[in-house]
Amino acid sequence: MSAPANKPGYLREFEYGLEDFERLRSLSFAYSGIRVPDDKFDMFYSRLAKRLRALGLTRFRDYCAMVEDQAGPEFTEFINAITTNLTAFFRENHHFDYLRAQVVPHWLRRNAASRRARVWSAGCSTGEEPYSIAMTLLEADTRLGGWDLKILATDLDTRVLATAAAGVYDADSVGRLEQERLRRWFLKGGGQHEGRVKVKDAVRDLVHFQQLNLIGPWDLQGPFDLIFCRNVLIYFDQPTKARLIGRYFDLLVPGGYLFIGHSESLHTFAHRFENLGQTMYRKPEAAP
Known part of the structure; x- marks a missing residue:
């Protein structure tokens, strides 16, 4: 790999080079399992420069030394800064259509005695996905009224989890x-909250947000009836993907x-799921 690093004609505010990038992306991989490609060299600089500015540092070398022990509060800031969080309400809408038309009727038959269903949104970002799941369940069938429904929403990034838990968004995010x-x-904001909307309590009450590193231990109260893990697997290498699929x-x-993202597939892995099409999979009823 080659990249411009503080040489004539390419000035940066902070001293930053390939060695710094390698140290930081190795640290990211060791903690999160996320593979950072070579083309993220400049992205790392732009996202972390504000951290150096806030800390009064001038060299990325010093920042690397600060976060490498993973013990201080800056390590959380580092992980939050480099995490990608692209999401939207009802993104990949066919999954929500299938949830409404096929999954909920299946639950009404299968879980009629317990009247209970559990969903996990793994990699929930700023909350649009789990709230979309909650809205779908509330809209799906009046027979779900009185059921014990809970949605666990997890992410590595504590900053986006705080946004998600608040449930407040720019009005543009719900424009479609x-x-x-x-x-x-949704509640429409007024006065100083003009241009903002807030998810109503009936939706928010179904969702519990929790910080979780997918490659670490899972302190979760399963089992789950449905797992959304969409556009998350693409960030991991093949062995990590295989382990995650097995754990799911x-x-x-x-x-x-199990619902995964539109650019993802399980076809290259030895797995036991039934393929339902459109990146949707099902664990067999009589699973080995």
């Missing part, structure tokens, strides 16, 4: 939603569902 859905599930399988109830 139907007016009926907007009226039913084990944490699902027989007949449980």
